[in-house]
Amino acid sequence: MSKAAEIDIASVSKVYGTTTAVHAISLKIPAGSYCCFLGPSGCGKTSTLRMIAGHESITSGDIRLGNMVVTDFPPAKRGTAMMFQSYALFPHLDLIDNVAFSLKMKGVDKDVRRAKALDMLKLMQMEAYATRRPAQLSGGQQQRVALARALITDPEALLLDEPLSALDPFLKIRMRAELKKLQKTLGITFVHVTHSQEEAMALADIIVIMNDGRIEQAAAPRQVFERPATAFVARFMGDHNVLSGRVASSDNGVLTMAVLEGQSFSVRGSGRQVGEAIDIGIRTDRVRLQEASEKTLGFNGIVSNIEYRGASVKITVIGAGSDDFTVIASDGDYFAKPVSVGDAVSLSWAKEDAVLLGRVSA
Numbered sequence: 001m002s003k004a005a006e007i008d009i010a011s012v013s014k015v016y017g018t019t020t021a022v023h024a025i026s027l028k029i030p031a032g033s034y035c036c037f038l039g040p041s042g043c044g045k046t047s048t049l050r051m052i053a054g055h056e057s058i059t060s061g062d063i064r065l066g067n068m069v070v071t072d073f074p075p076a077k078r079g080t081a082m083m084f085q086s087y088a089l090f091p092h093l094d095l096i097d098n099v100a101f102s103l104k105m106k107g108v109d110k111d112v113r114r115a116k117a118l119d120m121l122k123l124m125q126m127e128a129y130a131t132r133r134p135a136q137l138s139g140g141q142q143q144r145v146a147l148a149r150a151l152i153t154d155p156e157a158l159l160l161d162e163p164l165s166a167l168d169p170f171l172k173i174r175m176r177a178e179l180k181k182l183q184k185t186l187g188i189t190f191v192h193v194t195h196s197q198e199e200a201m202a203l204a205d206i207i208v209i210m211n212d213g214r215i216e217q218a219a220a221p222r223q224v225f226e227r228p229a230t231a232f233v234a235r236f237m238g239d240h241n242v243l244s245g246r247v248a249s250s251d252n253g254v255l256t257m258a259v260l261e262g263q264s265f266s267v268r269g270s271g272r273q274v275g276e277a278i279d280i281g282i283r284t285d286r287v288r289l290q291e292a293s294e295k296t297l298g299f300n301g302i303v304s305n306i307e308y309r310g311a312s313v314k315i316t317v318i319g320a321g322s323d324d325f326t327v328i329a330s331d332g333d334y335f336a337k338p339v340s341v342g343d344a345v346s347l348s349w350a351k352e353d354a355v356l357l358g359r360v361s362a
């Protein structure tokens with residue numbers, strides 16, 4: 001197998017007519033890592049992937065793969081391979097010929113390319129189906145063939161555009177584990193586009209969260225979850241409350257944020273001006289009901305909704321300028337002291353569980 005390559009995206013933009021889909025993003029994807037691009041529909045993740053692959057021209061900036069600037073290279077010369085969402089298998093060819101296709105285009109001898117295709121099918125545990133056509137396979141099997149076909153060129157980086165979206169939920173989880181295992185076995189760089197937070201968290205060494213053509217945060221999953229950089233990231237990843245307000249005071253690395261008259265919360269942070277709009281993030285599973293003490297922060301609110309989830313209960317509260325402040329309580333904690341819709345409740349969290357989020361754009 002090939003060596004893995006670092007992918008260096010330097011000030012890359014993509015403009016389609018009057019739409020700027022990607023705004024001068026810069027990012028280094030370490031060699032041999034599993035990188036997931038995550039974001040809502042239209043945020044520019046597929047455009048970015050296609051620019052790495054060479055299927056889309058780069059409006060400005062450069063992309064380097066390993067030591068090579070590949071900005072103006074055609075796809076086949078980049079050392080990348082792409083697996084498409086629809087798998088794009090040829091219905092009239094058997095699996096061997098499907099997998100061997102790119103070697104045929106390169107003029108590789110029939111025996112050599114068929115032997116290599118069989119090797120790739122073995123890698124994907126699909127050799128028993130070698131003479132079948134794609135229509136005679138399940139979705140998961142088609143995906144394995146598409147992977148074998150992408151990997152036959154020994155790429156330094158494999159690019160995957162929503163690779164699991166065509167699969168049913170059960171198969172999705174199984175193929176997700178297989179993708180992760182494959183990446184570890186091959187040791188090459190994987191770049192995977194998804195709109196699923198869960199998928200990105202399960203697979204990635206590095207998650208790149210995009211919004212409106214820009215990168216909001218690029219970091220390890222745990223970092224993204226525990227230290228979301230911006231309100232967008234906190235909201236998009238879910239399981240966080242975002243409270244918005246203005247800096248009331250700044251003292252010794254602690255900011256106090258006023259939300260409503262008389263209500264304020266402190267958070268570690270500095271470099272913000274008094275009066276500046278700020279957001280803080282608070283994990284939904286770190287908020288306690290009815291446990292306010294001097295060491296904690298919190299507010300009193302009114303319960304607006306309760307959802308039973310089995311192992312946990314989701315309680316939605318109106319207060320502190322939020323109409324959907326969420327508390328996830330374990331079923332044990334909740335049923336020890338249950339509450340009802342309309343109840344006034346006291347919510348609290350430890351100081352260290354409040355995170356200052358990135359600057360709010362005016």
Ligand SMILES: Nc1ncnc2c1ncn2[C@@H]1O[C@H](COP(=O)(O)OP(=O)(O)OP(=O)(O)O)[C@@H](O)[C@H]1O
Nearest residue numbers: 016019021039040041042043044045046047048195
């Ligand atoms: N060929 C094109 N011509 C014009 N505009 C395009 C083209 N491709 C994408 N766009 C626009 O660029 C923006 C980013 O699109 P892109 O497909 O990269 O987003 P995405 O995050 O991958 O979204 P999705 O998850 O829906 O695929 C969108 O506003 C889209 O409408």
